[in-house]
Amino acid sequence: MSHTAAVADGLAEPLIPRSNGALVFDAPWQGRALAIAILLVERTDQQWDVFRRYLIQAIDDEPERPYWDSFVTALDSFAAELEPD
Amino acid sequence: MSEDHHHPIPRTAVEERVDALEALLIDKGILDPAAIDAIVEYFEHDVGPMNGAKVVARAWTDADYKSRLLVNATAAIAELGFGGPEGEHMIVVENTPEVHNVVVCTLCSCYPWPVLGLPPNWYKSAPYRSRVVREPRVVLAEMGYVVPDNVEIRVWDSSAEIRYLVLPIRPDGSEHLDVSELAALVTRDSMIGVARL
Numbered sequence: 001m002s003h004t005a006a007v008a009d010g011l012a013e014p015l016i017p018r019s020n021g022a023l024v025f026d027a028p029w030q031g032r033a034l035a036i037a038i039l040l041v042e043r044t045d046q047q048w049d050v051f052r053r054y055l056i057q058a059i060d061d062e063p064e065r066p067y068w069d070s071f072v073t074a075l076d077s078f079a080a081e082l083e084p085d
Numbered sequence: 086m087s088e089d090h091h092h093p094i095p096r097t098a099v100e101e102r103v104d105a106l107e108a109l110l111i112d113k114g115i116l117d118p119a120a121i122d123a124i125v126e127y128f129e130h131d132v133g134p135m136n137g138a139k140v141v142a143r144a145w146t147d148a149d150y151k152s153r154l155l156v157n158a159t160a161a162i163a164e165l166g167f168g169g170p171e172g173e174h175m176i177v178v179e180n181t182p183e184v185h186n187v188v189v190c191t192l193c194s195c196y197p198w199p200v201l202g203l204p205p206n207w208y209k210s211a212p213y214r215s216r217v218v219r220e221p222r223v224v225l226a227e228m229g230y231v232v233p234d235n236v237e238i239r240v241w242d243s244s245a246e247i248r249y250l251v252l253p254i255r256p257d258g259s260e261h262l263d264v265s266e267l268a269a270l271v272t273r274d275s276m277i278g279v280a281r282l
């Protein structure tokens with residue numbers, strides 16, 4: 001236990017939460033964002049992997065940004081690509 | 086979580102972006118509001134670790150099913166009625182006394198929706214995604230599971246299509262339990278591979 005803590009102390013990254021709760025969405029907008037992404041992928045007859053590439057890019061651009069913020073950034077880019085105004 | 090319309094909490098910028106995009110797509114006739122609600126409903130009620138737990142319990146009690154599951158997980162999972170987006174290419178990895186499996190998506194948040202629902206926040210966090218590959222034993226210990234030194238840890242990185250489910254070791258002393266009682270023992274974290282039963 002102590003040596004594990006010592007190793008962990010040497011790392012700059014925060015500890016991982018240990019909750020085992022069955023959390024689905026923290027807020028309703030997160031569920032709606034996911035649903036919009038799924039429906040846009042379906043509607044354009046594409047694979048989820050197409051959206052995934054936008055998501056990976058958004059996460060990679062700002063690794064410290066909250067996950068769902070990155071998700072919405074990816075969704076904005078994906079939607080703009082599909083429906084240019 | 087807050088549905089108190091009498092005292093609404095301030096809307097965040099990101100929330101307003103979702104509102105705006107949703108309104109635009111509905112207005113253009115691209116999206117149907119009912120379809121959005123149906124998908125949210127699906128994630129809140131129809132999918133989740135309870136589905137994966139049924140798969141695991143069946144595999145523990147039916148050797149033929151377990152064989153099929155390890156050979157073609159997608160088909161075997163579909164036998165129990167589970168499938169759909171993010172579950173089209175499933176692989177089940179079996180824990181043994183010699184090998185412990187743990188799953189990650191190093192690049193984003195890929196996860197087997199039909200059998201586990203949506204991933205927990207820590208699964209999507211940068212520390213988990215980066216560290217579990219580099220030092221799985223340390224990360225698992227921090228999460229409360231000290232893997233014995235003589236047990237090999239295999240880390241499975243979800244790729245563009247493949248989604249993984251861990252088949253945990255059946256707990257000692259569970260011989261007298263039936264399938265539904267066994268399913269109740271199976272936790273989400275054990276099927277990701279960050280906990281044991």
